[in-house]
Amino acid sequence: MSEHSVAVVRLASASSAERQEILVGVQNLLLARGVIVPNDRRDALWQPSEWKPGPGARLAVVEPVDWFDAFLDTANNGVDICGDRDVYHAVENDEAPRCPHCAASTPTAYTDSYDDWLEEWSIDGHEPVFACDRCGWSGLVGDWTGQFGVLIGAPAVTFYNWPPLSPAMITDIRAALGGRTGIVASHW
Structure with missing residues (x-):
């Protein structure tokens, strides 16, 4: 179950x-x-x-x-x-969030450095910022669209x-x- x-x-x-x-x-x-x-x-x-x-x-x-x-x-x-x-992690639902402006996937930096930025956010409290590869919008990871991430x-x-x-x-x-x-x- x-x-x-x-x-x-x-x-x-x-x-x-x-x-x-x-x-x-x-x-x-x-x-x-x-x-x-x-x-x-x-x-x-x-x-x-x-x-x-x-x-x-x-x-x-x-x-x-x-x-x-x-x-x-x-x-x-x-x-x-x-x-x-x-x-708070989506576990089996894990899915990278999308750009709130153009709906593009998160940049490769999100997935390529996942362990590093997650550890820094968890330990030091520094929420990472990512820039959209398609439209250039930039924002804290918590402001990207999605509910199946971390x-x-x-x-x-x-x-x-x-x-x-x-x-x-x-x-x-x-x-x-x-x-x-x-x-x-x-x-x-």
């Missing part, structure tokens, strides 16, 4: 105190809407997340799937709200094995995170 997740990640830097304040704000947003509730059956294998879907989860997805009631009791369908800076940031909200989240829910989470944000859809 495969797993998937969607992480909404704040890319803009924030101090430890700011990250904690943002984390509480996101948590309060999701709790107030009933999207999440505390996970009362937390288990390392069955339900590892601190949060699980709440009664308002149905309103947070694009369209409740016919198996939605079963989803509420499915293993590993939790939500993690993490305040620590981390790497992002590093904090705080982040990760939904595990949920039906697709509604655009309104994604917009509200991004607003609560503040600053530049990105999305990583993972599959493994």
Whole structure:
């Protein structure tokens, strides 16, 4: 059986105190809407997340799937709200992002130096800049178009094995995170 997740990640830097304040704000947003509730059956294998879907989860997805009631009791369908800076990777979905201006693929420097720039971003916090080979547009890797690549940031909200989240829910989470944000859809 495969797993998937969607992480909404704040890319803009924030101090430890700011990250904690943002984390509480996101948590309060999701709790107030009933999207999440505390996970009362937390288990390392069955339900590892601190949060699980709440009664308002149905309103947070694009369209409740016919198996939605079963989803509420499915293993590993939790939500993690993490305040620590981390790497979010698409795993089997990995795909280089595209230029937001002309939709060209990332330059070869993206793939040729992937390990180097990812390590520098992860360790030193220097988000790399790439220039489009086709139109010349230049921007931070988090500003390139795509949701199947890699992002590093904090705080982040990760939904595990949920039906697709509604655009309104994604917009509200991004607003609560503040600053530049990105999305990583993972599959493994």
